[in-house]
Amino acid sequence: MQALIGAALLASGRPVRLRELAGVLGLSEDAALRAVQAFGRELERAGLGFTLEAVAGGYRLIVPPHLSGQLAPLLAPPPLPPLSTAALEVLAIIAYRQPVTRAEIEAMRGASAGTVVTLQERELVKVVGRSDSVGSPLLYGTTEKFLLEFGLTTLKDLPPLPGTDFSHLLRS
Structure with a gap:
């Protein structure tokens, strides 16, 4: 059972949802959850150089952070430059207010929201529809890659905001 879980997570190359694992394992979702949790505990105990992570509504195998520095020469491509402050502001607005128009x-x-294009190129945001307002402008929302990059299981894992005032997310 553990070999099949490990093989499924390794072969998929993406977070695998519990429902999918249950199907592969031929188990109920509850039984699959127990099996996945046992697999995660076994990985931790064995210290094999990777660990189980629950992210983006599924499970994946990752390299523990304490080992990733030593593996940097093997990893490609080089990391993208960090997002600008403007891009982070736009991303925060989209994450908390989605779906939202430009x-x-x-x-x-x-200020301009021109960094939406950069966020789309990095696959952090996508067009999720059109507004019913005049001109039917595009609506933007976050992607699964956004969840992966920020280590979130769902958007509910975003830190809570006090009220609906977003001014503290923006530049002063």
């Missing part, structure tokens, strides 16, 4: 983002920031 005009709404610009109104909240008081």
Whole structure:
């Protein structure tokens, strides 16, 4: 059972949802969850150089952070430059207010939301529909890659905001 779980997580190359694992294992979701948790504990005990992570609504195998520095020469491609402050502001607005139009983002920031293109290129945000307002502007939301990059299982894992005032997310 553990070999099959490990093989499924390794072969998939993406987080595998519990429902999918249950199907592969031929178990109920509850039984699959217990098996996955036991697999994670066994990985920790054995210290094999990777660990189980629950992220983006599924499970995946990762290299523990304490080993990743030593593996840097083997990893490719080189990391992208960090997001600019403007891009992070736009990303925060989209994450907390999605679905949201570019005009709404610009109104909240008081500045252009041109970095939406950068966020789309990095696959952190995507078009999720069109607004019913005049002109049917595009609506933006976050992607599964956003969850992966920020280590979130769901959007509910975002830190809570006090009320609906987003001004503290923006530049002063």
